[in-house]
Amino acid sequence: MVTLCSEFLNGGTDTTSTALQWIMANLVKYPQIQEKLFIEIKGVVRDGEENIEEDELQKMPYLKAVILEGLRRHPPSHFVLPHAVTEDVVLDKYVIPKDGTVNFMVAEMGWDPKVWEDPMAFKPERFLDGGGETFDIAGRREIKMMPFGAGRRICPGHGLAMLHLEYFVANLIWKFEWKAVEGDDVDLSEGEEFTVVMKNPLQAQICPRLK
Ligand code: HEM
DSSP states (O other): OHHHHHHHHHHHHHHHHHHHHHHHHHHHHOHHHHHHHHHHHHHHSOTTOSSOOHHHHTTOHHHHHHHHHHHHHSOSOSBOOOEEOSSOEEETTEEEOTTOEEOOBHHHHHTOTTTSSSTTSOOGGGGSOSTTOOOOTTOSSOOSOOTTOOGGGSOTTHHHHHHHHHHHHHHHHHHEEEEEOTTOOOOOOEEESSSEEESSOOOEEEEEOOO
């Protein structure tokens, strides 16, 4: 029981807070994206409303696109947990022997220029072109990126993580305008800890929005 609790705490805290920091960093670096998101929120949330509620998040497709783009461009984990095959498998021309350890290059998949146009750019719009269809984050139809893994061992917290990210980003942008500290270009270099974090943590000026 203790191990289970510890796994959920370890798996569910650093990952979400790292993703949140990367997303906020991009919203500070690209104020036009932050403004577009704020305009979307303003169109949904009632005047004078203090907190954005869960059901209102479903009416914000651009918010979801910002979160997905954050997870594609800066997946908190560049690998999944190690997996193994239960029998010899031939994949393309490679043999993976029984019990051989297999891992997946999560970040590389999300940055593949054969799949994503201009992959290193932060462009949430790329997730709005699905003709109204929600992006398949669990990879049930096809796998274009897998920040939560895929298949039977997909992160069991992925729904909760998406909800947390949408909730926190929406409320942080609704309440405050986030600006770069003067002279700081927002450095997106990576550093490796339990997750792949911002090497230089985000610094920002936050101003309460006048409503
Ligand atoms: C942005 C946030 C998160 C990211 C990017 C993330 C990513 C991942 C990844 C890549 C895996 C490995 C999947 C695999 O091996 O195929 C994983 C496993 C796991 N995650 Fe998450 N996760 C996040 C949030 C959470 C949350 C909120 C919880 C729990 C409340 C959680 C609990 C777990 C657990 C328990 C496992 C191990 C599952 C197993 O062994 O089968 N994660 N996560």
